[in-house]
Amino acid sequence: MTGVLNTVGAPLERLEGPAKVTGTATYAFEHRPDDPVYLHPLQATIARGRVTNIDTAAAESLEGVHTVLTHTNAERLASTPDSELAVLQSDEVGFRGQLIGAVLADTPETAHHAASLIGITYERHPHDAAFRDDSDVVYTHDGSNPMMSADLVHGDVDTALAAATFTLDATYTTPAEYNNPMEPHATIACWQDGELTLHDSNQGSHVVRAVVAPLLGVEPERVHVISPHVGGGFGAKGMPHSHVILVALAAKALPGRSVKCALTRQHMFSLVGYRPPTVQRIRLGADSEGRLTATGHDSLEQTARIKEFADQSANASRNMYVSPNRHITNRLAALDVPPGTWMRGPGETGGMYALETAMDEMAQVCGVDPIEFRLRNEPESDPSSGLPFSSRNLVACLREGAEKFGWRHRDPTPGVRREGDWLIGTGVAASTFPTLSFPGSMATIRCCSDGRYRVDIGASDLGTGARTALSQIAAEALEVSVEAVDLHLGSTTQPFASLAGGSAGTASWGSAIVHVARTFREEHGSTPEPGAETTATAPPNPAAGEYSMHAYGAQFAEVRVHADTGEIRVPRLLGVFAAGRIINPRTAHSQFLGGMTMGVSMALHEHSVTDERFGHVVNQDFAGYHIASNADIGSIEATWLDEYDPHVNPMGSKGIGEVGIVGTAAAVGNAAHHATGIRVRELPLTPDKFLISP
Amino acid sequence: MKPFDYQRATDTDTAVATVSRNPNARYLGGGTNLVDHMKLGVSSPELLVDVSRLSSDTVETLPDGGVRVGAAVRNSDLAAEPIIRQRYPVLAHALLAGASGQLRNLATTGGNLLQRTRCVYFQDVTTPCNKREPGTGCSALDGYTRYHAVLGSSEHCVATHPSDMAVALTALDAVVHTQGPSGPRSIPVADLHRLPGDEPDRDTVLEHGELITAVDLPALPMAARSNYRKVRDRASYAFALVSVAAAVDIAGDTIRDVRIAFGGLAHKPWRATLAENALRGAPATEATFRTAADAELAEARPLSDNEFKIPMARNTLTSVLRDLTQQEGS
Numbered sequence A: 001m002t003g004v005l006n007t008v009g010a011p012l013e014r015l016e017g018p019a020k021v022t023g024t025a026t027y028a029f030e031h032r033p034d035d036p037v038y039l040h041p042l043q044a045t046i047a048r049g050r051v052t053n054i055d056t057a058a059a060e061s062l063e064g065v066h067t068v069l070t071h072t073n074a075e076r077l078a079s080t081p082d083s084e085l086a087v088l089q090s091d092e093v094g095f096r097g098q099l100i101g102a103v104l105a106d107t108p109e110t111a112h113h114a115a116s117l118i119g120i121t122y123e124r125h126p127h128d129a130a131f132r133d134d135s136d137v138v139y140t141h142d143g144s145n146p147m148m149s150a151d152l153v154h155g156d157v158d159t160a161l162a163a164a165t166f167t168l169d170a171t172y173t174t175p176a177e178y179n180n181p182m183e184p185h186a187t188i189a190c191w192q193d194g195e196l197t198l199h200d201s202n203q204g205s206h207v208v209r210a211v212v213a214p215l216l217g218v219e220p221e222r223v224h225v226i227s228p229h230v231g232g233g234f235g236a237k238g239m240p241h242s243h244v245i246l247v248a249l250a251a252k253a254l255p256g257r258s259v260k261c262a263l264t265r266q267h268m269f270s271l272v273g274y275r276p277p278t279v280q281r282i283r284l285g286a287d288s289e290g291r292l293t294a295t296g297h298d299s300l301e302q303t304a305r306i307k308e309f310a311d312q313s314a315n316a317s318r319n320m321y322v323s324p325n326r327h328i329t330n331r332l333a334a335l336d337v338p339p340g341t342w343m344r345g346p347g348e349t350g351g352m353y354a355l356e357t358a359m360d361e362m363a364q365v366c367g368v369d370p371i372e373f374r375l376r377n378e379p380e381s382d383p384s385s386g387l388p389f390s391s392r393n394l395v396a397c398l399r400e401g402a403e404k405f406g407w408r409h410r411d412p413t414p415g416v417r418r419e420g421d422w423l424i425g426t427g428v429a430a431s432t433f434p435t436l437s438f439p440g441s442m443a444t445i446r447c448c449s450d451g452r453y454r455v456d457i458g459a460s461d462l463g464t465g466a467r468t469a470l471s472q473i474a475a476e477a478l479e480v481s482v483e484a485v486d487l488h489l490g491s492t493t494q495p496f497a498s499l500a501g502g503s504a505g506t507a508s509w510g511s512a513i514v515h516v517a518r519t520f521r522e523e524h525g526s527t528p529e530p531g532a533e534t535t536a537t538a539p540p541n542p543a544a545g546e547y548s549m550h551a552y553g554a555q556f557a558e559v560r561v562h563a564d565t566g567e568i569r570v571p572r573l574l575g576v577f578a579a580g581r582i583i584n585p586r587t588a589h590s591q592f593l594g595g596m597t598m599g600v601s602m603a604l605h606e607h608s609v610t611d612e613r614f615g616h617v618v619n620q621d622f623a624g625y626h627i628a629s630n631a632d633i634g635s636i637e638a639t640w641l642d643e644y645d646p647h648v649n650p651m652g653s654k655g656i657g658e659v660g661i662v663g664t665a666a667a668v669g670n671a672a673h674h675a676t677g678i679r680v681r682e683l684p685l686t687p688d689k690f691l692i693s694p
Numbered sequence B: 001m002k003p004f005d006y007q008r009a010t011d012t013d014t015a016v017a018t019v020s021r022n023p024n025a026r027y028l029g030g031g032t033n034l035v036d037h038m039k040l041g042v043s044s045p046e047l048l049v050d051v052s053r054l055s056s057d058t059v060e061t062l063p064d065g066g067v068r069v070g071a072a073v074r075n076s077d078l079a080a081e082p083i084i085r086q087r088y089p090v091l092a093h094a095l096l097a098g099a100s101g102q103l104r105n106l107a108t109t110g111g112n113l114l115q116r117t118r119c120v121y122f123q124d125v126t127t128p129c130n131k132r133e134p135g136t137g138c139s140a141l142d143g144y145t146r147y148h149a150v151l152g153s154s155e156h157c158v159a160t161h162p163s164d165m166a167v168a169l170t171a172l173d174a175v176v177h178t179q180g181p182s183g184p185r186s187i188p189v190a191d192l193h194r195l196p197g198d199e200p201d202r203d204t205v206l207e208h209g210e211l212i213t214a215v216d217l218p219a220l221p222m223a224a225r226s227n228y229r230k231v232r233d234r235a236s237y238a239f240a241l242v243s244v245a246a247a248v249d250i251a252g253d254t255i256r257d258v259r260i261a262f263g264g265l266a267h268k269p270w271r272a273t274l275a276e277n278a279l280r281g282a283p284a285t286e287a288t289f290r291t292a293a294d295a296e297l298a299e300a301r302p303l304s305d306n307e308f309k310i311p312m313a314r315n316t317l318t319s320v321l322r323d324l325t326q327q328e329g330s
């Protein structure tokens, strides 16, 4: 299905690149309304209880302050099924940092200063913010949430473990990690004549509309969301968070005025979600040939008492490797903490860290090379559903990666290679992420007077290159050059599109564009009149439910650990991916590199520390919450196999935004073990964990 | 952030008089620490007196062979100064190990010395902190203490001093010159910062309004063989878990003289006199280095999250001394 003009597959530069590097691409907060009002949020400083009084007199008497919004004067929302979004609807506090008010003033500085003059009194209730395995807080979800899959039990793991030649029983922990996109969340809201306009940084304008409209009790068509450029989201902008509702309420209180709010980095540690911390126990059993006979994966994750969110990390072990006996459980510990959310590779990222570390340990227990061990446990069809794989090239990724990385010459003995003061090791881990596609995306294609084609779709470009890739898909489907396509996205003025998430953006939107382009050609032929136009919705994928669809990869890491200080470095990383047809090699390469870089960051640094006494993350800025710096990143090579998957979507492509981060941390940890002989089962891998005191 | 006035100082006497008479006035250097604190509500001055162009911004050689660094010299400039790189490599390395290029371009010598602790509770006005608000209690004591002190702390405060530069200056026997409400004085850098005791709100011995004008480095020929080693949670742009500044004078296999200071272990740069005493006149062997480190760290008292600092400090000092003593003559 190669396009005649070779548009898909060309390493096109990002179309908005020049605008971004010259600072002319406008992000949400850079929109400049006339005479704006600035909002500074007020946050609870207790973790559970009630606000009994808010003294706003001093703040309101400051020159330039318009009003202070609290639960006592804010408008009632029309519906509040989601307690995270029930902003200022009651005096209750469910977590520290929760929004309890807002100051509206002429300048951000005045709003900030006024906020510091507000006296708040509380009735404190005992809170519980200690993540632990304790029946007081741990529960099994009731299945009411369709996004939550139940436990998986195949065969009898305990009996199989008792009969196994080789066994492993190990527990891994991952801390809460924060998405921290480069661009903090920002919203500008304006109510005029019963219409709400939001300039907002998000992963889906239509999603924001769909969530916000019923809360405010207005028709969705009266909510307009504009987000042409977004500086990253990684899941934290997937759903609107409470600040969006707060700003909308504030704007309603000041009709005709634009209310601007930019969250600070500190705000983001309580208001926009995070990857919940996990404790994961993995039990593996294998026969004398190193073939898995039992797989147990029990995951415990933190959730917020006010709003359930489950990463379900144990699901990573549902269909990765063969195992006749399998027991997968996901449990939640409900605490008085901020709600978690999706973060790049939700579920798989944490779950595969545990599974792929366990696979490395188990390979050693069995005395088998870790790549060979994975090859011996490669399933022919999806082990949990029994469906055939639409395509699965993990083995090819491992083989090609091994060749490129020089795995053949590797001595498996840990802790025996040294250069100067540095101990050296190498490690491998597999990556995977489901290939998803969300239903319902629509697009409009119109022939313009200059003979070019205008494509409108309410999709989002978070900085991934979606605008560019979609233009290429449109060009191929219309059989024109990409220069003849003028693609518009990022707004509810365009037809409905699903959110940018689940690595499903390009697949969902691309399916709509291909379908509309074909329909357009059917309706208007190859030489359409200017003004010819077609709007249509992507049909559901006929192969859905027939195949198990996933992207795969193999990651290889070289790690150095300082023999005296335990400092750990990753000079070399290689990722080989099998992710369907690659629409744009340049932007795809960036996605893989970005995922792997974030994976190194997860492996070595990212760690939010909740102080249980207060109930909030105390290292709530970039000096305290470390993300890999340039100096932490050595050589990263990302390549991919030539894969075309006819079952997943009309492009033959798979999502690539998330598979790149999955497995990196395990590869790094496995290499650190190979370097030092020290097995760390708790992320991040900080120097203290590798200190050897003579 | 509270509204404030800003003045650019034109002469030292007026600046000192202005700040001294107003308890809510502060000097402003590069602003990379103070302005952050103003945004966080940790500090709410009503007047800033900008001294970043007041004091000398040059590095000059003194008649006795020492070097004088003006208080307004930027961290980047000081690190790049040829005299510093050749004669006091420990100082150049310490500066370059601190913060980021952008921050070092702004940060001044005076401001760097007086930067305040990075204790997360100190920086978060919603939590109690004796240093920020005396008498409210120390949140760190039973809290998150990975970056906190193991030496010289008190029940009132367990914070560390974050400056890398100050650790090198302490090892080098540098002297701070100040101009205060009661006139000029000179204070060894080693005596500038205090241990917390029961007054953790006082980081240093300076009086309100006392202006740092310059820092003198003594000639100290042995400083040519010196180094700074900073162990941190990422490869750059992170505060020290443990750092070591050291200079050695070695004759054959014997350590004739040595200077050592630790960073990341205490409320002030920690001059390791016990370790120095154990090393002077001793053979340059791994065993001596470890004995010396143990002598200094014998009194260390870890908190819940930072027990690792003791072996890390011992290993890092050993590693630095090994490198320095093997450096020449090989």
Ligand SMILES: Cc1cc2nc3c(=O)[nH]c(=O)nc-3n(C[C@H](O)[C@H](O)[C@H](O)COP(=O)(O)OP(=O)(O)OC[C@H]3O[C@@H](n4cnc5c(N)ncnc54)[C@H](O)[C@@H]3O)c2cc1C
Pocket: A622, A623, B026, B027, B028, B029, B030, B031, B032, B033, B034, B035, B036, B051, B055, B071, B075, B097, B098, B099, B100, B103, B106, B107, B108, B109, B110, B111, B112, B113, B114, B115, B162, B163, B164, B165, B210, B211, B212, B213, B237, B238, B239, B240
């Ligand atoms: C993200 C981040 C990371 C950092 N990492 C490191 C690091 O790894 N290592 C490190 O050492 N530092 C680090 N720093 C801190 C940085 O070095 C300091 O902020 C800087 O040195 C302060 O200098 P300044 O001139 O900007 O001080 P200012 O912020 O201007 O002032 C600091 C204090 O000194 C006072 N002051 C300034 N000049 C004088 C004077 N001449 N006389 C008397 N008082 C004066 C001010 O009143 C204020 O109280 C980091 C900072 C940031 C923001």
Ligand code: SF4
Pocket: B117, B119, B120, B121, B122, B128, B129, B130, B131, B132, B137, B138, B139, B140, B141, B156, B157, B158, B159, B200
């Ligand atoms: S260690 Fe010191 S700075 Fe930190 S909370 Fe305690 S008193 Fe405050």
